[in-house]
Amino acid sequence: MKLTLRIWRQAGPADSGRMVAYEVPDANPDMSFLELLDVLNERLTLEGDDPVTFDHDCREGICGACGVVINGQAHGPRERTTTCQLHMREFSDGDVIDVEPWRSVAFGVVKDLMVDRSGLDRIIRAGGYVSVNTGSAPEAHATPVPKPIADTAFDNATCIGCGACVAACPNGSAMLFTSAKVTHLNSLPQGAPERSERVLNLVEAMDAEGFGGCTNTGECTNACPKGIPLDSIATLNREYLRASLGRK
Amino acid sequence: MAVTTPTRPAPAARPARPARSSFAPLNFWRSTIGKKTVMAVTGLLMLAFLLAHMLGNLKIFYGRDDFDHYADWLRTIGEPVLHGAWYLWIQRFVLTLAVVLHAVSAYQLSRRDLKARPAKYAHKQRAKAGYAVHVMRYGGITLALFIIYHILDFTSLTLNRHGVEGAAYDNVVSSFSVWWVTAIYILAMIFLGLHIQHGFWSAAQTLGLNRPSRDRAVHGIATGLAVLLTVGFLIVPVAVLAGLVG
Ligand code: HEM
Ligand code: SF4
Ligand code: FES
Numbered sequence: 001m002k003l004t005l006r007i008w009r010q011a012g013p014a015d016s017g018r019m020v021a022y023e024v025p026d027a028n029p030d031m032s033f034l035e036l037l038d039v040l041n042e043r044l045t046l047e048g049d050d051p052v053t054f055d056h057d058c059r060e061g062i063c064g065a066c067g068v069v070i071n072g073q074a075h076g077p078r079e080r081t082t083t084c085q086l087h088m089r090e091f092s093d094g095d096v097i098d099v100e101p102w103r104s105v106a107f108g109v110v111k112d113l114m115v116d117r118s119g120l121d122r123i124i125r126a127g128g129y130v131s132v133n134t135g136s137a138p139e140a141h142a143t144p145v146p147k148p149i150a151d152t153a154f155d156n157a158t159c160i161g162c163g164a165c166v167a168a169c170p171n172g173s174a175m176l177f178t179s180a181k182v183t184h185l186n187s188l189p190q191g192a193p194e195r196s197e198r199v200l201n202l203v204e205a206m207d208a209e210g211f212g213g214c215t216n217t218g219e220c221t222n223a224c225p226k227g228i229p230l231d232s233i234a235t236l237n238r239e240y241l242r243a244s245l246g247r248k
Numbered sequence: 249m250a251v252t253t254p255t256r257p258a259p260a261a262r263p264a265r266p267a268r269s270s271f272a273p274l275n276f277w278r279s280t281i282g283k284k285t286v287m288a289v290t291g292l293l294m295l296a297f298l299l300a301h302m303l304g305n306l307k308i309f310y311g312r313d314d315f316d317h318y319a320d321w322l323r324t325i326g327e328p329v330l331h332g333a334w335y336l337w338i339q340r341f342v343l344t345l346a347v348v349l350h351a352v353s354a355y356q357l358s359r360r361d362l363k364a365r366p367a368k369y370a371h372k373q374r375a376k377a378g379y380a381v382h383v384m385r386y387g388g389i390t391l392a393l394f395i396i397y398h399i400l401d402f403t404s405l406t407l408n409r410h411g412v413e414g415a416a417y418d419n420v421v422s423s424f425s426v427w428w429v430t431a432i433y434i435l436a437m438i439f440l441g442l443h444i445q446h447g448f449w450s451a452a453q454t455l456g457l458n459r460p461s462r463d464r465a466v467h468g469i470a471t472g473l474a475v476l477l478t479v480g481f482l483i484v485p486v487a488v489l490a491g492l493v494g
Contacts, residue, residue, distance in 0.1 A: 008370070019370050072371040098371035105364050168373070171361035203279055204268065212364030213280035213357045215384065216450040217377040230453070231460050237281055238456025244276045 064160030171212030
C-alpha cells in the first residue's frame with residue numbers, strides 16, 4: 001500500500017508545531033499503525049531526519065500508552081481498538097491519514113505525538129486505590145460479591161488510562177476516566193470504607209488538573225477502546241452527590 | 249544524527265485552587281459536578297414551572313372573561329394564609345434565583361470547558377452527538393434574551409401594544425397579532441424544545457438517576473416534554489395570528 005501520512009511535528013513543549021506530510025510507499029495491510037510509524041521512523045533515521053516521537057509500551061492494547069488521533073478520531077476508525085491494535089487493512093491504498101497528538105490543556109505535548117498524561121496519574125493518586133495491607137492474597141471467597149456487581153466493577157477496571165476520552169471530548173473532560181475508577185472501586189465491598197472520601201478526592205484532583213466539565217455529549221464513550229459506558233458517569237455523579245450530602 | 253530524547257516538560261502551572269473548605273456546600277459549588285447539579289435542579293424547577301405556565305395559557309381558548317379571571321386568580325394563590333400577591337412574588341423570587349443560578353453555572357462551566365480544549369484538531373472530528381447537544385449554549389443565551397423580552401412584553405407591559413394591567417387577554421392578542429412578535433416566539437420555543445430535549449436527559453444523568461435499563465424511557469420523556477412544551481406554547485400565538493383568538 002502507498003500511503004501519505006500527515007503528522008503533527010513539534011520539537012518540544014515550547015515549539016508551536018505543524019502538520020508535515022510523509023509518503024510511505026511500502027506499507028503492508030498486516031502492519032499495525034505503530035509498525036507503520038516504525039517503518040517511517042527507520043527511513044527518517046537513515047536519512048538523518050528526526051524520527052517521529054510517539055508513546056507506546058505493550059503494543060497489545062493493555063497499557064494505554066499509544067493513543068494518537070487518527071483522522072480526527074482518538075485511536076483511529078476502529079471501535080474499541082487502541083492505536084497499537086489498529087491494522088493498516090482498515091485503510092485503503094492511496095489514503096491520506098492525519099495523525100495528531102491528544103489535545104487538552106491538561107495534556108501538554110512533550111514532542112510530536114507524545115503528550116504528558118501524568119494528570120491522570122495524579123487523579124489515581126488522589127484515591128484510585130483501596131487502602132489495604134498488602135501481603136499474601138486473601139482467600140477469594142472470604143468477601144462474597146454478587147455477580148452483577150463483580151461484572152460492573154470488572155468492566156470499569158478495564159480502563160487502561162489511555163486518555164482517549166479526554167482527547168475526544170469537546171471540553172477535554174476526564175469524567176469518563178474518573179468515573180471508571182469510582183465505579184470500579186466504589187461498587188465493591190473492599191472499596192466501601194473509603195467510598196465517600198474517594199469520590200470527593202478524585203473529583204477534586206480531576207478539577208485541579210484543569211480538565212473541562214461534562215456536558216453529556218457522549219464522545220468519550222465512543223472513543224474509549226475499552227467501552228467504558230456513560231452509565232459510569234451517572235454513577236460518578238450519584239456517588240459525588242451522595243458524598244457531598246455527608247453520607248459516609 | 250538528529251535523534252533526540254524528549255525531555256519531560258516542567259509540570260505545567262496548574263490553575264490555583266482554593267484549599268478544601270470545611271463548609272461542604274462551598275466545595276460542592278466549586279466543583280464541576282456540583283455546578284452541574286445546580287444546573288440540573290434549577291433546570292428541572294424551571295421545567296415544572298413551564299409545564300404549569302403552558303397549561304394555564306391554553307385557558308385563552310375559553311374566552312376573554314375566563315382568561316382574565318384566571319390571570320386574576322394567579323395573584324390570589326395562597327390566600328388567606330398569604331397576603332394578596334405574596335405567592336406570586338415568592339414564585340417570582342424563586343424563579344429568578346433559578347434562572348440566575350442556572351445561567352451563572354452555565355457561564356462558569358462553559359468558560360472552563362472552552363479553556364480546557366484550546367487547540368482544535370487539524371482533521372475535523374466527526375461529532376457523534378446530535379444537534380440538540382450543540383445548541384445548548386447558544387440556545388441558552390437565546391432563552392435568556394427571550395425571558396427578558398417576554399417579561400417586558402407581558403409582565404411589566406413595557407413593550408406591549410395594549411399594555412393594560414388586568415386585561416391579560418387583550419394584551420396577549422395585541423402582541424401576537426403582529427407577525428414578527430409571533431415569529432420571535434416561534435424561534436424561542438424551538439430553542440426551548442431543543443434545550444429540554446437534551447437538558448432533561450442530561451439532568452437525569454447529572455443527578456445520577458440514569459441506568460441503562462431506563463435510558464430509552466428517559467430519552468422518550470425528554471422528547472415528549474420537548475414536543476409538548478413547544479407545541480403547547482406555540483398554539484396560542486399561532487391561533488391569534490390566524491385570527492382564531494381575538
Ligand atoms: C437563562 C437562560 C438559560 C441559559 C443561559 C441556559 C444554558 C444552559 C447550558 C449552557 C446548559 C448546559 C448544557 C450542557 O451541559 O451542554 C443548560 C442545561 C440545562 N438547562 Fe438551561 N439555560 C437556560 C434556560 C433554561 C430553561 C428556561 C430551562 C427549563 C426548561 C432549562 C433547563 C435546562 C436543563 C434541564 C439542563 C440540563 C442540566 C444538566 O445537564 O444537568 N434551561 N442550560
Ligand atoms: S475511560 Fe476509556 S478512553 Fe478513558 S482513559 Fe479509560 S480506557 Fe482510555
Ligand atoms: S501500546 Fe500499550 S495499549 Fe497500545
